[in-house]
Amino acid sequence: MATLRALECLVALVETGSVTGAAASLQMSQPALSHQIAALEKELGTPVVHRLARGVRVTTAGRAAAEEARIALRAADQAVRIGRRVGAGDGGRLRIACAETMTAWLLVPVLRQWRSRRPSVVLELSEHTSADDMSVLISSGMADLAVGPRPGVTDEHIEVLGEEEIVVVAPAGHHFAARPAVPFRDIAAEPFVHYTPDNGLSAWVDQLAARHHVVLDPVLRTRSPRTAAQLAAAGMGVTIVPVSALPARPPGVVRRLKPLVRREVVVLVASPSDSLVAAFVEDLRRRGLPTSAPLAAG
Amino acid sequence: MATLRALECLVALVETGSVTGAAASLQMSQPALSHQIAALEKELGTPVVHRLARGVRVTTAGRAAAEEARIALRAADQAVRIGRRVGAGDGGRLRIACAETMTAWLLVPVLRQWRSRRPSVVLELSEHTSADDMSVLISSGMADLAVGPRPGVTDEHIEVLGEEEIVVVAPAGHHFAARPAVPFRDIAAEPFVHYTPDNGLSAWVDQLAARHHVVLDPVLRTRSPRTAAQLAAAGMGVTIVPVSALPARPPGVVRRLKPLVRREVVVLVASPSDSLVAAFVEDLRRRGLPTSAPLAAG
DNA sequence: CCATGGCATGAAAGTTTTGAATGGCTTTGT
DNA sequence: ACAAAGCCATTCAAAACTTTCATGCCATGG
Numbered sequence: 001m002a003t004l005r006a007l008e009c010l011v012a013l014v015e016t017g018s019v020t021g022a023a024a025s026l027q028m029s030q031p032a033l034s035h036q037i038a039a040l041e042k043e044l045g046t047p048v049v050h051r052l053a054r055g056v057r058v059t060t061a062g063r064a065a066a067e068e069a070r071i072a073l074r075a076a077d078q079a080v081r082i083g084r085r086v087g088a089g090d091g092g093r094l095r096i097a098c099a100e101t102m103t104a105w106l107l108v109p110v111l112r113q114w115r116s117r118r119p120s121v122v123l124e125l126s127e128h129t130s131a132d133d134m135s136v137l138i139s140s141g142m143a144d145l146a147v148g149p150r151p152g153v154t155d156e157h158i159e160v161l162g163e164e165e166i167v168v169v170a171p172a173g174h175h176f177a178a179r180p181a182v183p184f185r186d187i188a189a190e191p192f193v194h195y196t197p198d199n200g201l202s203a204w205v206d207q208l209a210a211r212h213h214v215v216l217d218p219v220l221r222t223r224s225p226r227t228a229a230q231l232a233a234a235g236m237g238v239t240i241v242p243v244s245a246l247p248a249r250p251p252g253v254v255r256r257l258k259p260l261v262r263r264e265v266v267v268l269v270a271s272p273s274d275s276l277v278a279a280f281v282e283d284l285r286r287r288g289l290p291t292s293a294p295l296a297a298g
Numbered sequence: 299m300a301t302l303r304a305l306e307c308l309v310a311l312v313e314t315g316s317v318t319g320a321a322a323s324l325q326m327s328q329p330a331l332s333h334q335i336a337a338l339e340k341e342l343g344t345p346v347v348h349r350l351a352r353g354v355r356v357t358t359a360g361r362a363a364a365e366e367a368r369i370a371l372r373a374a375d376q377a378v379r380i381g382r383r384v385g386a387g388d389g390g391r392l393r394i395a396c397a398e399t400m401t402a403w404l405l406v407p408v409l410r411q412w413r414s415r416r417p418s419v420v421l422e423l424s425e426h427t428s429a430d431d432m433s434v435l436i437s438s439g440m441a442d443l444a445v446g447p448r449p450g451v452t453d454e455h456i457e458v459l460g461e462e463e464i465v466v467v468a469p470a471g472h473h474f475a476a477r478p479a480v481p482f483r484d485i486a487a488e489p490f491v492h493y494t495p496d497n498g499l500s501a502w503v504d505q506l507a508a509r510h511h512v513v514l515d516p517v518l519r520t521r522s523p524r525t526a527a528q529l530a531a532a533g534m535g536v537t538i539v540p541v542s543a544l545p546a547r548p549p550g551v552v553r554r555l556k557p558l559v560r561r562e563v564v565v566l567v568a569s570p571s572d573s574l575v576a577a578f579v580e581d582l583r584r585r586g587l588p589t590s591a592p593l594a595a596g
Numbered sequence: 597c598c599a600t601g602g603c604a605t606g607a608a609a610g611t612t613t614t615g616a617a618t619g620g621c622t623t624t625g626t
Numbered sequence: 627a628c629a630a631a632g633c634c635a636t637t638c639a640a641a642a643c644t645t646t647c648a649t650g651c652c653a654t655g656g
Contacts (some may be wrong), residue, residue: 046385087344
């Protein structure tokens with residue numbers, strides 16, 4: 001493949017119509033440019049200019065090559081330009097993975113802020129129901145950062161944003177409403193709205209039950225904690241959800257667990273040295289985790 | 299500006315996600331690629347990859363730069379590819395200037411042949427009424443070859459295709475019809491359909507008249523010999539036109555001049571070493587000048 | 597804890613690019 | 627017609643760059 005320098009010389013030569021002039025415009029000596037053109041012509045196997053007494057005249061082959069050469073030069077220039085810009089936090093593409101329930105709860109304000117403050121940065125959001133899946137996404141280079149609960153195991157760099165509480169949701173009028181907090185073992189006595197295995201909460205709930213030596217009674221399984229809460233509130237049974245999954249005015253009865261159960265909310269970072277990623281995490285951290293309005297009220 | 303090699307390394311690095319792997323894919327040593335990347339990062343002022351224990355991970359800046367880099371690489375490759383092709387007579391753009399009257403008469407068969415035999419070559423045709431204008435066009439690099447009568451003075455390379463005859467056109471039933479050839483001085487006695495100064499024929503006709511020591515009687519002037527012939531045939535007077543301007547069945551009376559007047563039909567060639575140009579001229583020459591059907595008949 | 601894999605670094609070798617000097621050719625001006 | 631000037635190619639040596647080799651560092655995994 002031809003070198004960029006040679007293509008640069010070709011374009012200058014085509015534009016000035018003179019070896020000497022082209023060399024001057026590139027601030028190099030005439031023989032240097034002459035050599036570059038000679039090398040290029042050798043590679044093309046055809047002259048790019050026709051030499052005449054005064055100056056040169058571009059051949060059809062030279063014109064055709066120069067057109068593409070211009071594109072190459074522009075793109076090469078653009079490559080370092082865009083690289084610099086993105087390095088300075090302006091422009092580029094940021095691929096964000098997020099736990100499904102946390103998008104609205106945690107991410108949206110920062111996303112909105114970025115859209116207005118850094119409009120040239122393209123934000124790509126993907127939503128997931130498993131922290132481990134997101135970890136894989138980061139590892140395989142398909143996302144730049146992932147927001148969600150702490151995955152079971154991961155090699156990735158983790159930044160802890162805080163903790164969110166896990167709460168019980170029951171139908172309106174349920175006897176749980178009478179109590180400020182529900183002991184976990186009491187849940188075993190109720191029909192339980194469980195999760196499908198692709199949701200990380202599924203295994204998490206089972207582990208919690210095992211730790212309390214109780215067996216749950218799943219009446220149905222759903223993928224989404226948001227749906228689980230709605231189903232429970234609608235009378236299907238009780239369920240356990242992270243507060244991030246609850247709307248501002250949740251239906252049904254929402255109660256703390258006793259003892260309190262929390263889980264960490266973290267960011268997995270593909271490359272902490274990345275300016276865009278670092279800036280986003282910084283903004284996330286500055287914004288902080290929302291306080292759980294429902295529980296404060298209830 | 300970054301070198302093409304460095305951009306190539308970046309793309310390979312982004313694609314393999316490993317310095318060693320990228321080096322292998324480019325068939326170079328690992329330190330060489332490492333150096334290229336280091337140089338590029340210095341130019342960008344930001345890392346393009348995040349180094350971790352096993353392999354590397356592309357940063358947002360690196361991804362953005364790599365996207366443009368791919369474009370640059372493709373274009374550079376394309377530049378030599380298209381250059382080679384055009385050098386071999388395939389593809390590219392050929393800008394042909396032609397004397398207005400000669401397009402249909404002389405050029406069309408070759409143009410048609412090229413469209414079918416070399417469909418990848420883009421043909422650009424411009425028509426003119428002055429050979430000197432066309433010479434300027436060639437000199438200024440705005441056309442690759444020009445077909446028409448020999449210009450008065452030109453520095454350009456000239457290839458002679460042949461000669462075309464200049465004939466007299468008069469209205470049907472004109473007394474010229476009785477004679478096989480018309481002496482030039484007889485024309486002075488008739489109302490003359492002349493040319494506007496932007497047509498090379500204008501000066502040419504005046505010179506011819508001066509050489510015969512006659513003064514013409516211009517009744518009107520037109521830019522196009524084709525129009526002049528029609529006007530004369532329609533009874534406006536007589537005129538002088540090159541046979542290339544006459545249709546297959548010309549209206550009115552067409553007669554030779556006495557003595558015979560001819561003018562050379564030539565090709566001005568911007569760069570004789572140009573493969574496309576040379577091929578086109580070769581085809582023009584092979585096709586030859588049409589024999590003048592009207593005169594053969596008349 | 598050692599072996600392994602992966603990247604960076606430094607110095608030397610190799611290659612390319614550049615620039616100065618020069619020569620040939622053509623045009624231009626006297 | 628001749629000298630001067632403009633323009634491009636060539637040669638050669640110096641400079642710059644690229645590549646490689648040797649080596650070191652670090653983290654991982656048996």
